[in-house]
Amino acid sequence: MTKLRKLAVSGFRGARFALPLDFSNKSKSLAIFGENAAGKSTITDALEWFLTDRVGHLWREDCKQEALRHVLIADGEDSTVAVEFNGDSLAGEKRLSSALKTSIDLANDNTRAVVEGLQDDRIILRHADIVAFLDQQKGAKRKAIADIIGYEEINKFRDAIQGTLNALKREPAYTGAKTNAETLAGDMVRDVGQIVPDRQAFLTFAQNIVAPFKLGSEITDEATFAEAVKALNAIGNSEEKIKKAQRLDQLAKSCTALAADITTFVRDVEAFVTSYNSLAKERESVNQLRLSDFLNKGQTVIESEDYIDDACPFCLSAYELGALQSEVAKRIDAMSAIQKRLDAAKTLKDAVLQAILSIEMQAKAIGGSYTDVTGFDDLSAATKTARKLLRAAHQGLTAAFDGLTVCEAPDGLDDYIARLQHCCETGAAKAQEEAGKLGLSEQEQKAATTLSSLRTLEGQVQDYERAQRVIDAYEAQILTLDAVFERFVTVQNAALQSVLDTISADVGKFYAKLHPDESVDNVRLTMVGEEGVEFQYAFHCKEVQPPRKYLSESHLNSLGVVLFLANARIFNTQAKFLVLDDIVTSFDTSHRRRLLRLLRDEFSDWQIIILTHESVWFEIIKREMAQHGWKFHEVCADGPNGIVLDDSPASLKEIIAQKKGKDDVTNDLRKLLEMVLKEICASLEVKVAFRFNEWNEKRMADELISQLKSTLGDKSPDLKKDAVFSDLAGSALVANLVSHHNADKIVGEDIDVLLEDIEKLVSLFSCPECERYISARIEVPGERAISCKCGKTQIPWK
Amino acid sequence: MAIEKIQSASEVLDAFMSEQAQDESLDQTTTAVIAGLRGDDKLTRTNLLRKLDEVRKAALKDATMQSEGGS
Structure with missing residues (x-):
């Protein structure tokens, strides 16, 4: 694990000239004091930039490289940050030229590996970052935790499975096959009273309807079916006439069905166009629907008991609250009405698109499958023209709806559809008339009708099987992805919960150390619903979340600090040092002391760098941590010379050692x-x-x-x-x-x-034994004297 | 404090996919496609949709040949 030995900054942020920090070969911990605007955060910024090539709080404000160079640094002179880590020759220097080009020299590959390892670790905590996590939504908290522990890969996996699953369910080939299968099933029920799902069922059905003809053999397979068809055709005197009658019967049925579908289609198109085009003409209103979520959330805010300001909570403009509530409610009602109309138009659009596909298929079948039946040239020509226009209508309608533009039918569609319907009606009548002219006997007529039914059903079964194969192929994948996704959510949550439990153990322990004997207990991170993570705690023995419900600002800060410390201790793989930049602003003295003791007890083998602008806190650190080998510095701004770093005495021994013989002490x-x-x-x-x-x-x-x-x-x-x-x-x-x-x-x-x-x-x-001062509070029993803590040194005291 | 080992994302996914591969109730071709793309670090929605489309087309071709060849 890595600690810092040296950090030298020059021409960077507040440091115009060299600002060297020496942590010694022992990588000692360090506290730095500097008044506000003294430039102490230059040290934190320099370290962050060296490690990550950015400084988060600057980059977020869109202040980038140009904000890193000291304003008075000469052109041609580089800003530099040099870092030396503990270990064997682990050092590097990063430079930023006046042309804002960054370059870095690392001593060796080991240094490169160390720097890369440090990039993923939690090192720097600034005051502004402390409550950032607490303020996130539950879903964002979950993602933040997932990011901390490197679970992006899990999120990526989950997103890929879920995205694919949703896309597959919506694929037109799949939805079309399902609709087609449903239509065919309906047709079969209408024609033969049952769904005949496959070829084997068809052969069984065929056997049942040819049985009354007593053909002498039973249909059990393809060969016996072919024999039965041949035998049916041979009933009576004319095989050819029966075949023709059967074909005419089929054509008549097809034409009748298509003519009926066109009637429904024309009615649906009219309903859709009327409903949709009025919406398309109110395009601006429909576009406002994207604000629905925003307005609904806003309504929740302004109608909550907590919100009492006469102002818009979003733009803060003055607005009488009652009027604002009324206005928002009115807008939500208006949007709700538009949404209902849009949903209704979408339902109509789907029905029309499906009808177009169905009519196009039927027209194709009529135009292409009856070439053996002569005298229906008009019908055939009408199907061809109508199909072409129907395809164009399908495309035009889809594009218009997606783009929210007015939908217009292709030129001539209405006429050609009407013509197709007319041809179907006359074609059906003509086919029936032609069949009547054949003069079939009753038995021949029955055979022809049976053959026609079998031929129609055979086609339906074939199409049904084809659609079913497409459905099966999709559903094998969809069901598998669905199961994989559902199981993975469980696995992912279990993995995340395990991580949360681990973090929570430290968070709870650290928090209790900062706030002992308080009514907040058992602080931990828990899963909330399927997509969220939240802090939970017991408040007067009652389970509570989120933290802001009862915790003060100071307690929330504690929570942010302990979460950072817990994450660093658990997940840091490279960094064994932490930079805590002005993190105790809202802590009172006792909690600051407890934080120091937490660091002393739980992070005794870590290198801690604390920066603060509060002299009281700095003195507390000195008193508590000097004996643990910490170093102390002060920074101050020296006008155009930038920030200057001084040692800060923490003990008599140290000042004697450090200052003796120097110019001005x-x-x-x-x-x-x-x-x-x-x-x-x-x-x-x-x-x-x-x-x-x-x-x-x-x-x-x-x-x-x-x-x-x-x-x-x-x-x-x-x-x-x-x-x-x-x-x-x-x-x-x-x-x-x-x-x-x-x-x-x-x-x-x-x-x-x-x-x-x-x-x-x-x-x-003071006492040479316990190194503590004699205290007026420690009275020596039976004597008019006071002593140090160990009692070995006393002074008379009246 | 003894910190219990936290499974890495890869470890969680490896264990999960290996379990799915054993499950006969799932479509093994689909799970194999997912595992394959993940192995190549190419598991995205687009790539998965494309691979599954290829698999479906091949399966439909076989099924159609078998069915229509038989009837």
């Missing part, structure tokens, strides 16, 4: 003395004048020494006489630093003398 010494005095005063409960907020933190050494001595005068007069107080009071540090901006420098041996004085002051009030 005056400010550090002042801060150190103030810090020590503040700690002693706090521990001994020294009373000082009240001040607001950060001014309370900006007390100077002379005031603190004076108040400390005053308290000691009352409580421990001998200590007040200690020489260290007069030494400090007379030192250059206190004498000179009546102002935080005093320019006088303390140099040379004076530094050592002052450090010794400060150490003496610390040793006067």
Whole structure:
């Protein structure tokens, strides 16, 4: 796992000149303080850009590469971010030229692999990101969790199966085959009183209707069927006449059926055109339907009890709420009426399209299957012309409906359809007349009718089987995809739930550490419905979701922070470091301490980088984490020179080691003395004048020494006489630093003398054993004295 | 904390598809097409529709030849 050793930024964001951060070979954790707008986020941005080639919060605002270069960096000079990781020669430098071209040099392939691994890990948490997840819809939360754990592949699989399944169900070949099979089934029931689903059933049926002719043999297969047909044709005196009568009978039936269908078709077309074209002329109203969801959701918002503003919740324009509710309701009603009309038009359109296909098929059969029957040339010609126009009508109607344009029939369609109907009616009559002229006996007539029925049924069965094969081919796939999809949803949910359980274990544990003894318990992520994920928790033992229902802003922030920490600990495969950029703004002091302890206890082997603009929080971190080897820096903006980084003393030992021998440590010494005095005063409960907020933190050494001595005068007069107080009071540090901006420098041996004085002051009030200050709250039983926590160091105390 | 191993997306899908391949109630050609496209990292709606169309056409051709050859 990877940690940071060095990060050096130059010409990037707020850093005009080199801004080096050295985490040491031990990759120490680090806290950085900087006032608002001091430029500390430059460090976070630099790391994010180095790893991911983007800075999320800038890119979202469409501020890209040009926002990364320091505004005063010279043309021709590159912005650079150099990173060194722990491990063997893992380093790289990324540059952004003045032409906004990015280039990167990585030390080796191992570094490349590390950087690639880091790209998928959770490293940086900014305040703005904390509640982003909480504010997402349940479906988006689910997707976000799926993304975190790399389940895009699962989503992709599911989407491919579901998309294919839906598309297959709608394919015209499938829906057409189903409609065709239904029509044929209806025709068979009408003609022979039953559905004859296949060839074998047809042969059985054939046997039943030829039985009365007592032909002497039974139809059991194709050969015996052929023999039976031959025998039927041979009944009476003229085989040819029977055949002709049978064909004329079939033609008459076909013509009658088509003429009847045309009547229905013409009526349906008229109904569709009237209904649809009026809608197409109100195209703008129909287009407004896309706002239906929006308006319905808006209506829910403005009619909820929580919404009481006299303003549109979307654009915030002033609007009397009652009038807004009424207006929205009116628009929803209007859209509902349009939707109903559109749905009705679609039903009519589907019926018309189906009728066109059916008439076209029948016309094709009549025009192409009766070439052996002479004298029907007009009918044949009418079918050809009508078919051509019907195909054009089908295309035109589909395109008009899809494009919401007025539907117009192809030129001449009405006339040719009317002509086809007329030809069908006259053709049927003529066929019956021609059949009558053949002069068949009753037995011959029966044979001809039976043969005609068998021939018609044979064609219907063949078409029915063909349609059924198409349906079967589709349904084998559809049923399988349906089953696969349904099972996969279960598997996917189980996999996701397992992940949620794992995350929840840490989230619940971390949250409880931040908020012990509170009425919120058992915080976890759960599945909601089929498509959502939500936080759930027990509030006064009652299960509650979503989080915003009862949790305060501070608790919501906690939730966001613990989710990030849990995800990082569970799913990071490469990064063993975290950058927490201003994440505790809404936390009170006790919760900040608990967060530090959570980091200390659960992330003790991680490198943590905390950036903050709050001095109080920074001091808490110092107090709590200095003993755990953390480093501390402060950043400030130095006008045109960009941001400047300083060490921030956290302990006497550290300041001695770091500052001795350097040019100017005056400010550090002042801060150190103030810090020590503040700690002693706090521990001994020294009373000082009240001040607001950060001014309370900006007390100077002379005031603190004076108040400390005053308290000691009352409580421990001998200590007040200690020489260290007069030494400090007379030192250059206190004498000179009546102002935080005093320019006088303390140099040379004076530094050592002052450090010794400060150490003496610390040793006067602290325990060498437990390294804690003596506290006014720890009274030594039976004595007028107070002690440190371990009790080994005491001072007299009245 | 001992973190229970979380199955990767590929592991979840491998196990799932292998289970479906054993299920005789499903159309094995369809499951094979899905598995094949997934193996080639080409499982998309368009690709799956195309492959299934090819499979259907081949199956219909065979069925038509058998049926109409027999009658």
